[in-house]
Amino acid sequence: MGHVLDATATPTPPDAMGAGPGPVRALDPRTRILAAGAFALVTVAIDSLLVLLIPLAMAGVALLAARLPMRQTLKRMVAVDGFILFLVVLLPFSVPGEAAFYLFGWPASWAGIAQAGAIALKANAIVLMLLALVGSMEPTALGHALVRLRVPALLVHLLLFTVRYIAVVDGEYHRQRRAMTMRAFRPGTNWHSLRSLGYLIGMLLVRALERSERILQAMKCRGFTGRLPLLSDMRFRRRDALFAALLLAMLTGLLALDRLHVGAH
Amino acid sequence: MSALIEAADLHFAYPQRPPVLAGASLSLSPGERLAITGPNGAGKSTLLQILVGLLRPQAGQVRAFGAERCEEADFHEVRRRVGLVFQDPDDQLFCPTVAEDVAFGPLNLGQSRTDALAMVDQVLSQLDLTSLRDRVTHKLSGGEKRLVSLAGVLAMAPDVLLLDEPTNALDEETTARLIEILLELPQAMLIVSHDPHFRRRVVTRTLRLRNGVLAPPEPACVPI
Amino acid sequence: MHIVDGALSTPVLIGGGIAAVGGLALGLRALSLEKIPAAGVLSATFFVAALIHVPIGPSSVHLIMNGLAGLVLGWAAFPALFVGLLLQAVFFGFGGITVLGVNTVNIALPAVLVGLLLRRGARGADRRVAALSGLLAGALAILLTALMVALVLWLSGNEFIPAAKLVVLAHLPVAVIEGLICAAAVILINRVKPELFSALVPPAPQVALR
Numbered sequence: 001m002g003h004v005l006d007a008t009a010t011p012t013p014p015d016a017m018g019a020g021p022g023p024v025r026a027l028d029p030r031t032r033i034l035a036a037g038a039f040a041l042v043t044v045a046i047d048s049l050l051v052l053l054i055p056l057a058m059a060g061v062a063l064l065a066a067r068l069p070m071r072q073t074l075k076r077m078v079a080v081d082g083f084i085l086f087l088v089v090l091l092p093f094s095v096p097g098e099a100a101f102y103l104f105g106w107p108a109s110w111a112g113i114a115q116a117g118a119i120a121l122k123a124n125a126i127v128l129m130l131l132a133l134v135g136s137m138e139p140t141a142l143g144h145a146l147v148r149l150r151v152p153a154l155l156v157h158l159l160l161f162t163v164r165y166i167a168v169v170d171g172e173y174h175r176q177r178r179a180m181t182m183r184a185f186r187p188g189t190n191w192h193s194l195r196s197l198g199y200l201i202g203m204l205l206v207r208a209l210e211r212s213e214r215i216l217q218a219m220k221c222r223g224f225t226g227r228l229p230l231l232s233d234m235r236f237r238r239r240d241a242l243f244a245a246l247l248l249a250m251l252t253g254l255l256a257l258d259r260l261h262v263g264a265h
Numbered sequence: 266m267s268a269l270i271e272a273a274d275l276h277f278a279y280p281q282r283p284p285v286l287a288g289a290s291l292s293l294s295p296g297e298r299l300a301i302t303g304p305n306g307a308g309k310s311t312l313l314q315i316l317v318g319l320l321r322p323q324a325g326q327v328r329a330f331g332a333e334r335c336e337e338a339d340f341h342e343v344r345r346r347v348g349l350v351f352q353d354p355d356d357q358l359f360c361p362t363v364a365e366d367v368a369f370g371p372l373n374l375g376q377s378r379t380d381a382l383a384m385v386d387q388v389l390s391q392l393d394l395t396s397l398r399d400r401v402t403h404k405l406s407g408g409e410k411r412l413v414s415l416a417g418v419l420a421m422a423p424d425v426l427l428l429d430e431p432t433n434a435l436d437e438e439t440t441a442r443l444i445e446i447l448l449e450l451p452q453a454m455l456i457v458s459h460d461p462h463f464r465r466r467v468v469t470r471t472l473r474l475r476n477g478v479l480a481p482p483e484p485a486c487v488p489i
Numbered sequence: 490m491h492i493v494d495g496a497l498s499t500p501v502l503i504g505g506g507i508a509a510v511g512g513l514a515l516g517l518r519a520l521s522l523e524k525i526p527a528a529g530v531l532s533a534t535f536f537v538a539a540l541i542h543v544p545i546g547p548s549s550v551h552l553i554m555n556g557l558a559g560l561v562l563g564w565a566a567f568p569a570l571f572v573g574l575l576l577q578a579v580f581f582g583f584g585g586i587t588v589l590g591v592n593t594v595n596i597a598l599p600a601v602l603v604g605l606l607l608r609r610g611a612r613g614a615d616r617r618v619a620a621l622s623g624l625l626a627g628a629l630a631i632l633l634t635a636l637m638v639a640l641v642l643w644l645s646g647n648e649f650i651p652a653a654k655l656v657v658l659a660h661l662p663v664a665v666i667e668g669l670i671c672a673a674a675v676i677l678i679n680r681v682k683p684e685l686f687s688a689l690v691p692p693a694p695q696v697a698l699r
Contacts, residue, residue: 231365
């Protein structure tokens with residue numbers, strides 16, 4: 001149940017600061033976050049379909065390097081592809097240009113297919129890279145890294161608290177659902193079902209508030225004076241610098257390649 | 266021996282509910298391990314909360330470490346010296362990692378980061394929990410959470426421990442471990458527990474909370 | 490309704506990012522470290538609720554419950570929903586990272602608006618008004634979100650207009666479902682613990698202090 005957020009975790013879970021097996025997890029969490037961000041920014045800036053295959057390949061390599069379970073991670077791609085499918089199906093018919101084929105008399109343009117393809121490649125590459133670099137760390141490591149990257153501490157505390165209690169609330173939710181199922185509850189599109197789910201959610205929120213009151217009391221019992229500790233042991237190492245240099249080179253190369261490619265057409 | 270904690274004639278009722286405490290009194294001396302028993306809803310947890318000032322009684326006095334405690338400010342010292350281990354460890358263990366959570370108390374007491382971390386290592390090793398030091402709290406098992414929440418309280422070097430149903434939902438192995446730990450601790454303790462086996466091993470004296478009043482329990486078997 | 494990377498135009502992404510930062514700033518102003526436990530556990534609850542799927546005819550849909558989040562969290566819904574979206578993007582691959590700002594604004598802004606409009610009714614003494622407020626809050630938040638998604642699609646280019654229209658149409662039944670669930674949740678909260686609506690949003694003072 002603590003595993004709601006880390007179905008992508010390996011059998012040997014990374015420690016609280018994100019270190020674990022494989023070259024990706026040997027990197028400082030901050031490096032991984034910044035790398036994913038830079039990668040995303042460059043990938044969305046690329047126009048050429050052919051060049052976009054490279055970021056996709058890079059993400060695939062990163063995925064392997066992160067030692068994430070392949071099948072589970074690729075299943076996550078389906079979530080992305082739901083929305084993509086939607087755009088992919090519609091775009092060719094709404095982008096003007098030379099028609100590739102006709103569907104019930106509606107022209108589907110090459111330009112539209114190309115644009116939809118570009119979106120599909122970009123979205124998938126970025127999601128894969130994100131999962132490989134950042135999704136492979138403990139959520140708590142993410143929080144600690146963000147605060148070291150100057151994200152406001154209050155926001156990070158909110159993140160860490162949320163992460164801390166997702167498993168607890170999820171457990172409560174599942175116990176309630178099981179209890180409902182044992183009394184023959186079957187969710188359907190009817191008022192009884194919706195009301196039951198609404199009551200369930202309402203009750204979870206009420207209990208969440210009551211739990212938070214107890215948490216605050218427990219904090220006061222331990223002398224809470226308005227400050228929360230964030231102790232982390234992150235240090236940039238040589239491998240972070242090497243990785244950053246390599247990535248920077250590749251991303252610059254990608255941009256250059258894209259300019260050349262687009263220019264050539 | 267002067268009492269560490271005394272409660273005199275406490276009266277307490279939650280809003281719009283019948284009174285939970287109606288003249289409850291107790292006294293805890295150094296070295297004692299006093300158990301509070303009673304039916305569910307009798308008010309045992311409420312009593313513990315009043316002793317550390319999380320709730321104020323409608324009547325009655327709380328004395329701790331030789332001084333009467335009425336205002337919130339009076340209880341600051343109480344909370345430094347009295348460690349309350351909550352019934353549900355998920356309410357207590359809120360920091361991302363075990364080390365940070367155990368360090369929370371010492372840091373609040375004004376210790377430097379190095380001293381706090383040294384205290385963390387000391388307490389964890391005392392309870393044989395060093396392997397959990399860098400673990401993420403929400404992934405610990407129930408038993409581990411219970412022991413770590415105890416560690417977080419012990420890290421403040423309290424003089425008194427208040428334990429609310431410490432063996433709730435613990436397996437036999439962890440219960441045995443907890444008993445061992447408690448028997449070796451020097452602190453005076455007030456323990457709310459409905460587990461008779463646990464009480465028999467650990468406790469030196471028992472009071473039963475019934476109808477809002479604390480009294481020594483009736484013996485189970487009365488000689489004819 | 491989580492938009493993916495690579496679809497929207499750069500000006501829209503930048504605008505969304507700036508708006509999100511603004512919303513986050515306002516949301517964080519409404520919070521303090523003392524309120525973080527409440528905001529955090531509530532945020533975790535909404536995250537878990539978003540994993541629930543409700544059957545709708547032959548398929549099913551994931552809940553968003555941003556209307557309820559607005560009622561309960563007020564401006565704090567901005568950072569809370571942002572955290573949820575960040576976690577979903579990074580650990581589930583759901584949504585995107587360059588569009589995080591846009592997605593946050595699309596989901597959180599309706600939440601806050603709906604909360605401002607309907608919180609009074611939700612926590613009031615009249616049970617029927619509370620239920621109605623819940624229904625409106627749940628449905629309206631979804632509709633506004635769908636409209637905002639449509640808007641950012643349209644702003645990114647005319648070729649997205651059919652997709653924009655479809656998004657709004659597809660979410661009409663979802664709005665009904667979420668409205669009904671939100672109504673039930675509000676009915677329960679109103680009955681069991683109406684203070685939940687004031688936990689992070691203090692009620693407006695009745696008397697001006699001089």
